[in-house]
Amino acid sequence: MKNLNLKRVNTFVFGMLFIAFLFATLSIFGQDVIIKNDKTEIQAKIMEIQEKVIKYKLFNYLDGPIRNINVLDVFMIIYENGARETFDVPIPKILPEQQIVQEQQPVIKQSPIPTPPKPKPLFLHDGFCYGLKAGLFIPSNKTVSEIYGPGFMWGGSIGYWAGRWGIVFDYRSYSKKGDPYTLGQVSSATSKLSLLPLTFTNYFTIIKSGYFETYVGLGVGTCFYKEYLSMTALGQRKTTTEKLITLELNATWGMNIYLFYFEFSLISIPLFDYNTNVGGFLFSVGYFI
Numbered sequence: 001m002k003n004l005n006l007k008r009v010n011t012f013v014f015g016m017l018f019i020a021f022l023f024a025t026l027s028i029f030g031q032d033v034i035i036k037n038d039k040t041e042i043q044a045k046i047m048e049i050q051e052k053v054i055k056y057k058l059f060n061y062l063d064g065p066i067r068n069i070n071v072l073d074v075f076m077i078i079y080e081n082g083a084r085e086t087f088d089v090p091i092p093k094i095l096p097e098q099q100i101v102q103e104q105q106p107v108i109k110q111s112p113i114p115t116p117p118k119p120k121p122l123f124l125h126d127g128f129c130y131g132l133k134a135g136l137f138i139p140s141n142k143t144v145s146e147i148y149g150p151g152f153m154w155g156g157s158i159g160y161w162a163g164r165w166g167i168v169f170d171y172r173s174y175s176k177k178g179d180p181y182t183l184g185q186v187s188s189a190t191s192k193l194s195l196l197p198l199t200f201t202n203y204f205t206i207i208k209s210g211y212f213e214t215y216v217g218l219g220v221g222t223c224f225y226k227e228y229l230s231m232t233a234l235g236q237r238k239t240t241t242e243k244l245i246t247l248e249l250n251a252t253w254g255m256n257i258y259l260f261y262f263e264f265s266l267i268s269i270p271l272f273d274y275n276t277n278v279g280g281f282l283f284s285v286g287y288f289i
Contacts, residue, residue: 031044034077037074045062053068126163129160130289135263138283144278149178169201175192176193190230197248201217202218220247249267251265
């Protein structure tokens with residue numbers, strides 16, 4: 001009787017062990033197992049294997065989000081049907097001096113750094129500018145030069161520059177007393193010449209180097225001409241004033257050193273009514289900002 005009961009107990013224990021083994025086996029083969037390089041395991045359901053990552057869901061949370069693991073971190077995958085898949089993991093280099101094993105990182109291809117565009121040259125004048133100028137005016141007409149001679153000419157400028165090009169409005173003033181000839185019945189005579197040119201000049205920068213520039217310009221505008229003459233003849237004093245509005249043309253060469261500039265201008269002021277020209281040469285220096 002005791003032997004019979006012992007046999008039944010053994011049979012029951014064996015059956016329970018077999019059922020547990022069966023459930024364990026079914027449990028193992030009912031899921032995918034991700035074995036990482038550090039020998040830890042992840043019970044999972046593999047969704048997709050890409051070139052760099054493996055997409056999976058946790059086996060005990062199949063309704064949860066899709067997770068990613070780097071292929072380089074995975075040693076092997078055991079699928080639910082028992083199939084196995086391994087991944088080639090590059091062997092990390094060992095430094096012979098320090099014998100330190102460095103963790104292999106995925107290679108990330110970097111796009112070549114684009115070459116930055118060459119910066120545009122900075123011009124001293126850029127945008128709206130204004131300034132003052134003063135210089136020596138030398139009339140080119142022989143008669144005018146003999147009566148009045150060289151004189152002081154001053155003025156100012158306001159304009160706009162964009163890179164190498166600029167358009168500038170110039171105004172200048174020349175006023176000089178003269179000593180006309182006294183011939184015949186004229187015993188004494190005095191005169192005064194006034195010129196007020198108002199011009200628009202188009203400038204172009206030729207050389208640009210740091211704080212140094214050279215440029216040329218062509219201008220056209222209007223000149224207000226006024227000449228006062230007083231003379232004494234036969235004991236009587238007479239005065240006359242001539243006023244004209246005429247054309248002014250100029251050609252300019254200049255150089256700019258930081259905020260100061262030096263110019264040489266050829267000026268033409270034709271007096272059509274008198275068939276003469278009171279233009280000349282202007283050497284000037286100015287301050288432009």
